[in-house]
Amino acid sequence: MDQTTRIVRAFEDAGYQTTPSRRLLAELVAGSRGHFSAADLLDRARQRRAKVGRATIFRALELLTSLHVVERLDLPNRSHAYVMCDPDEHHHHLVCSRCGRSVDVADGELARLVDEIGRRNGYRIETHRLELFGICPLCAGTGAAAAVAADRGGPA
Amino acid sequence: MDQTTRIVRAFEDAGYQTTPSRRLLAELVAGSRGHFSAADLLDRARQRRAKVGRATIFRALELLTSLHVVERLDLPNRSHAYVMCDPDEHHHHLVCSRCGRSVDVADGELARLVDEIGRRNGYRIETHRLELFGICPLCAGTGAAAAVAADRGGPA
DNA sequence: CCCCGGATGAGACTGAGTATCAGGCAAGCC
DNA sequence: GGCTTGCCTGATACTCAGTCTCATCCGGGG
Numbered sequence: 001m002d003q004t005t006r007i008v009r010a011f012e013d014a015g016y017q018t019t020p021s022r023r024l025l026a027e028l029v030a031g032s033r034g035h036f037s038a039a040d041l042l043d044r045a046r047q048r049r050a051k052v053g054r055a056t057i058f059r060a061l062e063l064l065t066s067l068h069v070v071e072r073l074d075l076p077n078r079s080h081a082y083v084m085c086d087p088d089e090h091h092h093h094l095v096c097s098r099c100g101r102s103v104d105v106a107d108g109e110l111a112r113l114v115d116e117i118g119r120r121n122g123y124r125i126e127t128h129r130l131e132l133f134g135i136c137p138l139c140a141g142t143g144a145a146a147a148v149a150a151d152r153g154g155p156a
Numbered sequence: 157m158d159q160t161t162r163i164v165r166a167f168e169d170a171g172y173q174t175t176p177s178r179r180l181l182a183e184l185v186a187g188s189r190g191h192f193s194a195a196d197l198l199d200r201a202r203q204r205r206a207k208v209g210r211a212t213i214f215r216a217l218e219l220l221t222s223l224h225v226v227e228r229l230d231l232p233n234r235s236h237a238y239v240m241c242d243p244d245e246h247h248h249h250l251v252c253s254r255c256g257r258s259v260d261v262a263d264g265e266l267a268r269l270v271d272e273i274g275r276r277n278g279y280r281i282e283t284h285r286l287e288l289f290g291i292c293p294l295c296a297g298t299g300a301a302a303a304v305a306a307d308r309g310g311p312a
Numbered sequence: 313c314c315c316c317g318g319a320t321g322a323g324a325c326t327g328a329g330t331a332t333c334a335g336g337c338a339a340g341c342c
Numbered sequence: 343g344g345c346t347t348g349c350c351t352g353a354t355a356c357t358c359a360g361t362c363t364c365a366t367c368c369g370g371g372g
Contacts, residue, residue, distance in 0.1 A: 017369055019319060038359075053321035058360060074230040076283055078329095080359090094279055103277050109269055114288060121259050122293035123250055127232055130286045132270060137278035173338055173349065194328075209352035214329060234360095236328090313372100320367070326360085336351070342344090 003030035003084070010069045010087070021052050025060040034100025035073055035081035073102070076133055092129070096136035105132070159186035159240070166225045166243070177208050181216040190256025191229055191237035229258070232289055248285070252292035261288070 007026035012018055028041045038057050045052045061082055064070045068087035073095060074080050083093060083102040092110070094103040110130060118125035163182035168174055184197045194213050201208045217238055220226045224243035229251060230236050239249060239258040248266070250259040266286060274281035 017318065019369070021320070051321080053323095054359095055322085055361080056320060059319085072234070074285075076285070078228070094273060094277055094281075096279070097282060103279075105273055105277070113265055113269065117250060117261055117288060118290055121250055121261070122296075123252070123259075123288070123290040124296055125250075125288055125290035126253060127290075128286065128288045129230075129232070130284065132273060132279070132281055132284045134274055134279040134281035134283075140278075140280055175338070175350065177351070207352080209354095210328095211330080211353085212351060215350085315370105315372090316368100318367105318369085320365105322365100323363090325362070328359090329357085331356075332354085334351105334353100336349105338349080339347095341346085 006030075007064070007069055010067050011063070014063075014067055016063065021056050022060055024048075024050050024052060025057065029064070029070060029082075029084060032084065035075075035083045035095065035102060036100075037079075037081050073131060092131065094132040094134070096139055097133045098135055098139040101136055101138070103136075105130075162186075163220070163225055166220070166223050170219075170223055172219065177212050178216055180204075180206050180208060181213065185220070185226060185238075185240060188240065191231075191239045191251065191258060192256075193235070193237050229287065248287065250288040250290070252295055253289045254291055254295040257292050257294070259292075261286075 004023075004026045007030055008018060008023060011022055011026075016022070024045060025041065028044050029036070031044075032040075038054070038061060041057050041061075042052070042054060045057075061070065065072060065082070069084065070082045071085050071093065072080055072082055073093060075095075076097070081100070083095070085091070085093070085102070086104045090107050091104045092107065094105050096102070110128075114125055114128045160179075160182045163186055164174060164179060167178055167182075172178070180201060181197065184200050185192070187200075188196075194210070194217060197213050197217075198208070198210060201213075217226065221228060221238070225240065226238045227241050227249070228236055228238055229249060231251075232253070237256070239251070241247070241249070241258070242260045246263050247260045248263065250261050252258070266284075270281055270284045273279075
């Protein structure tokens with residue numbers, strides 16, 4: 001099943017209605033190459049001449065976030081964006097600072113490290129967040145041209 | 157030398173003027189118990205009947221951030237705040253989700269882990285960020301009362 | 313096919329942060 | 343101590359992401 005369907009399915013499984021707006025949003029999210037913002041989605045919706053309200057986009061992103069279909073990133077440049085990701089296990093993101101593509105990284109050893117840091121400081125750790133930023137193999141390998149081609153928000 | 161002086165000194169050392177506004181801001185920042193926002197500082201300035209513009213606060217925080225005297229945190233509840241911290245080495249923050257107090261945590265093993273994750277995925281890692289949230293010993297030990305007493309933004 | 317609660321879009325609102333600009337003042341110079 | 347210069351400041355307008363409200367709409371169970 002393709003990404004769009006996976007997202008629509010996630011809505012259904014959680015007991016939410018399947019509506020044209022949500023289907024559209026699912027397509028837009030699934031068609032994103034890297035991370036994207038609510039404004040990106042709105043733009044792409046407008047490009048398709050689809051009529052969807054800003055509020056609806058924020059509501060859908062909020063839902064998808066709570067369903068762990070997407071996650072919110074805080075980028076180093078103090079803006080933020082969403083990325084699609086694996087809903088099944090706790091993980092972190094390795095984000096390309098050029099094209100925005102993101103790889104899910106399993107928590108692995110980190111859990112142990114986090115635990116130890118907490119213990120050493122007497123804190124009871126509740127949550128942690130690790131975000132890694134760098135240049136992905138694609139952007140590194142083929143230079144700026146590929147980076148542009150791979151730019152975020154490709155054909156929806 | 158106390159924290160206020162340390163901050164004022166940081167301005168001077170970097171070649172910036174020492175002005176009443178900056179001195180005030182230094183005091184407010186130094187007097188913060190945990191993390192704080194620009195709005196918090198503005199409130200506390202007003203409480204002292206000190207006249208300082210919003211823009212000035214943001215400018216000072218921006219400077220202090222660039223001097224690594226404070227750092228910006230992205231809190232789990234999607235808001236953000238600043239904390240004072242050690243300007244001398246790369247580190248992360250362990251933040252109390254109740255009182256906002258923050259402990260600097262040396263990078264240590266993490267660097268190795270980050271490096272390995274990058275290598276495994278073919279990324280050239282540029283920066284990373286780790287943020288830990290939990291309950292500090294003070295809040296855990298003495299319950300809600302102490303947590304309130306220790307609340308952020310104590311006597312400036 | 314009807315009904316109703318969930319979903320929607322428009323638009324007002326908020327709060328953090330930025331830009332602009334005229335006036336103020338720190339600090340080096342004499 | 344006065345002068346000058348350029349950094350610094352406060353007020354204010356603005357932007358941008360996200361939220362709230364509310365009248366209307368419509369998916370889907372009965």
